[in-house]
Amino acid sequence: MPALLVGSLIAGLALSSLDLNGVTADQVSSLVDILLMVFVFIVSVDVGAGLDRRTVSSLGKDALLLSAGTVMGSLMVGLAFSFVPSLGMKGALAASLGMGWYTLDGPLVTASLGALAGATGFLSNFLRELFTFFAYPVFKRRLGGRSSISLGGATTMDTTLTVISAVGGEEVAALSFLHGVIITILVPFLVLLALAILP
């Protein structure tokens, strides 16, 4: 299953190098949005049909623990990268605290710190998402399916939910979505806080 998913991603990348009669990235992005909604609906029906009250309450606690780990990990790496001259503490933390949400982090950092830091914010979060597609099955064997959800940051409620639900099963998929929701709520606050208060 992970091979099929990664293969689909690679096939799409390969097809984009051919002449597609004027098909643009924006047009395909609209299709991605629609398919994302369909996918989230299918996964959520599956999750909803398999969940009882006891499971939800235990998943809620675990989702908070996972989110705390995700934020702490990103914070530590942001501080470690503060020594990169082109970023500084503000740029490094604003990029790392994007936690996979590149469409938000890139523009926010660009507006505040300029093109180079903005490009780093965009690319680092975009690459985090891509990395999760390939790394989740490997990390699941080492750290377990639940802890490895933190790899994906905010993307675990949408795009990387594909790999996580396929490899981890429906209960891990539900936890992954809850984690993604919590991180998605936190990202705008944390990035703006980093940009606003740091020197």
Add this chain to the structure above:
Amino acid sequence: MFEEVLAVFVIGILVGQVLRMWKVKPRLWQVSAITASALLFSMGLSIGLGRGALSQILPEAVGTSLLLGTTAAIAGAVVTFFIRGRRRD
């Protein structure tokens, strides 16, 4: 986008709960796999088509971004693993 995805998820959960009350067990694994493949195929296509624009925004950011993005992902998973008492579930 966040609000829409959240709304769809909540509606899906409610539909799933209704099916559960009617004791219907949906077998959506294959539909989910096909949709996921189509989604990732489109995403790959979208990324590939946007590559021209990406390559124009300061190639020197790529090395730092690769390290920052992957390290942040790994650090998140490792910290979570320890916070959860090194459970491999």
